[in-house]
Amino acid sequence: MLKAGKCWHFGIIKRSISSSFRDSSVFKSEAYFCGEWKKGDETFCLRNPATQDEISSITDCGISDYNEAIKGAHGAFKSFRKSAPSSRSEALQNIYELMQENKEDLARLVTMENGKPYRESLAEVDYASSYFKWFSEEAHRMVGTIMPGSGSTEKKILTIRRPLGVVGILTPWNFPTAMIARKLAPALAAGNTCVVKPAQETPLSALAYGWLCEQAGFESGVCNILPTSHADVVGKYMCQHDLVSKITFTGSTKVGRILMQHVHNKTGTIKKVSMELGGNAPFIIFEDADIYKALDGIMASKFRNSGQTCICANRIFVHESLYDTVASSLAKRMETDLVMGSGFDVHVTQGPLINDKAVNKVSDLVEDAKNKGAKVLMGGTRASTLGRNFYHPTILTDVDESMDVFHKEIFGPVACLIKFKTTEEVLRRSNDSNVGLAGYFYTANIGTIMKLAEDLEVGMIGVNSSEISDAVLPFGGVKDSGLGREGSLYGINDYTELKSIILEP
Numbered sequence: 167m168l169k170a171g172k173c174w175h176f177g178i179i180k181r182s183i184s185s186s187f188r189d190s191s192v193f194k195s196e197a198y199f200c201g202e203w204k205k206g207d208e209t210f211c212l213r214n215p216a217t218q219d220e221i222s223s224i225t226d227c228g229i230s231d232y233n234e235a236i237k238g239a240h241g242a243f244k245s246f247r248k249s250a251p252s253s254r255s256e257a258l259q260n261i262y263e264l265m266q267e268n269k270e271d272l273a274r275l276v277t278m279e280n281g282k283p284y285r286e287s288l289a290e291v292d293y294a295s296s297y298f299k300w301f302s303e304e305a306h307r308m309v310g311t312i313m314p315g316s317g318s319t320e321k322k323i324l325t326i327r328r329p330l331g332v333v334g335i336l337t338p339w340n341f342p343t344a345m346i347a348r349k350l351a352p353a354l355a356a357g358n359t360c361v362v363k364p365a366q367e368t369p370l371s372a373l374a375y376g377w378l379c380e381q382a383g384f385e386s387g388v389c390n391i392l393p394t395s396h397a398d399v400v401g402k403y404m405c406q407h408d409l410v411s412k413i414t415f416t417g418s419t420k421v422g423r424i425l426m427q428h429v430h431n432k433t434g435t436i437k438k439v440s441m442e443l444g445g446n447a448p449f450i451i452f453e454d455a456d457i458y459k460a461l462d463g464i465m466a467s468k469f470r471n472s473g474q475t476c477i478c479a480n481r482i483f484v485h486e487s488l489y490d491t492v493a494s495s496l497a498k499r500m501e502t503d504l505v506m507g508s509g510f511d512v513h514v515t516q517g518p519l520i521n522d523k524a525v526n527k528v529s530d531l532v533e534d535a536k537n538k539g540a541k542v543l544m545g546g547t548r549a550s551t552l553g554r555n556f557y558h559p560t561i562l563t564d565v566d567e568s569m570d571v572f573h574k575e576i577f578g579p580v581a582c583l584i585k586f587k588t589t590e591e592v593l594r595r596s597n598d599s600n601v602g603l604a605g606y607f608y609t610a611n612i613g614t615i616m617k618l619a620e621d622l623e624v625g626m627i628g629v630n631s632s633e634i635s636d637a638v639l640p641f642g643g644v645k646d647s648g649l650g651r652e653g654s655l656y657g658i659n660d661y662t663e664l665k666s667i668i669l670e671p
């Protein structure tokens with residue numbers, strides 16, 4: 167829950183928080199732009215989603231701050247674009263090493279503001295740092311081509327990749343450090359400068375990048391991080407600012423659409439856009455699947471970050487011959503493996519949802535499904551004794567297309583089991599969605615593998631695997647799940663433009 171204004175107990179909290187870090191320099195509450203930490207007049211109060219305790223008063227940036235940051239980043243671009251690939255590579259490698267050295271402190275920030283279990287936060291920091299390592303190597307590989315002209319081999323056509331300019335980065339709260347990493351690392355590797363607008367719920371992990379970039383040796387103005395409680399106004403402003411060359415957004419399809427409209431508004435400037443948006447992942451267990459492997463896959467995919475992951479299994483299709491066994495075995499696994507509570511408790515695997523709006527959404531989806539005939543095999547209620555943002559891990563059976571839960575991204579710990587008979591049927595029903603980010607299926611049949619790999623309408627597919635996240639993977643979706651691919655050998659391309667040079671002897 168976020169409130170405008172100051173945290174009333176800020177002084178005391180700041181002292182006690184500082185003592186819990188190995189190096190409290192990672193904990194920043196001021197905005198970072200034009201190479202300086204700036205304490206604004208306005209602040210908003212950040213609270214721990216598990217306990218509602220105040221964490222910190224955070225500098226609340228407005229349009230004038232963003233304008234100053236964008237102008238500063240535009241100025242810094244003039245020299246940064248000419249920097250040697252080896253110097254950018256070295257600075258990115260420094261960030262990777264600093265993240266590894268400060269892993270525990272950075273993970274502490276993630277758990278404080280997002281609520282996820284500390285073990286998952288450590289994994290997120292590792293994952294985030296891997297993008298800096300990967301793109302430190304890619305900085306050397308902005309390769310072009312030489313082609314003969316079509317009318318004469320004497321004539322040569324050269325292509326080179328150039329950075330774009332100022333990149334506006336807008337990110338969500340669910341992976342507060344990794345979602346910035348996946349954009350910031352390639353943008354800097356290519357020689358762009360960046361202005362980051364983090365989610366209001368998770369400014370601390372974002373601000374830590376200001377400190378990391380300073381320590382790593384990036385020049386002033388190259389990386390700017392501005393927390394704000396005015397996402398709609400600032401988002402529009404970034405999309406329409408003349409000096410911003412690209413907008414890259416990760417978040418919901420709803421907000422992605424709004425930002426696309428801002429960018430393409432006739433009065434605005436023309437910019438490149440990347441969109442990493444929502445999902446509704448099908449997870450299919452065929453008759454010949456290794457059922458234990460599939461159950462491991464559900465546990466890993468469905469309950470990561472308490473179900474608040476864009477690639478979480480959203481609709482679990484189970485062949486009718488295995489349906490009852492999968493349902494009862496899943497219930498047993500959830501009973502033994504899942505423990506709810508504060509992310510700082512070592513036994514906990516399920517933290518809170520991010521806020522009361524998220525809990526209300528999950529609760530409404532479950533009620534709608536129940537009213538339309540779904541059965542609650544497990545959970546199905548809030549876990550209010552733990553706090554206002556907790557919801558019990560839940561299994562719904564007999565889920566079908568009449569229910570909202572089939573069509574909407576749940577973003578909570580609710581496993582929806584759907585029965586199917588044939589491959590054609592499950593393919594058609596899986597593709598019955600306006601989004602297509604990730605999909606998973608478990609089978610031993612090579613024919614089924616090849617068919618679904620081709621016909622499942624998603625950007626990323628796990629075959630007998632639910633752990634698909636990797637800096638090496640081209641991450642992204644089809645349909646209303648977005649535009650562009652992040653990470654991988656392709657990821658840097660979205661932060662460059664191709665320039666053609668025609669040479670005649």
Ligand SMILES: NC(=O)c1ccc[n+]([C@@H]2O[C@H](COP(=O)([O-])OP(=O)(O)OC[C@H]3O[C@@H](n4cnc5c(N)ncnc54)[C@H](O)[C@@H]3O)[C@@H](O)[C@H]2O)c1
Nearest residue numbers: 337338339364365397398401417418421442443444445476
């Ligand atoms: N495809 C991916 O890689 C990926 C990764 C992570 C999350 N997601 C998606 O993100 C969503 C969850 O994150 P969320 O709740 O933070 O999403 P969100 O769309 O509500 O918010 C994302 C960002 O947009 C900002 N924002 C909100 N309203 C805005 C507006 N009117 N104008 C401009 N900016 C605005 C927020 O402050 C935040 O920074 C889910 O749909 C999830 O699937 C996608």
Ligand SMILES: O=CCCC(=O)O
Nearest residue numbers: 340341475476477635
């Ligand atoms: O929430 C979406 C991002 C998750 C990931 O990159 O693994």
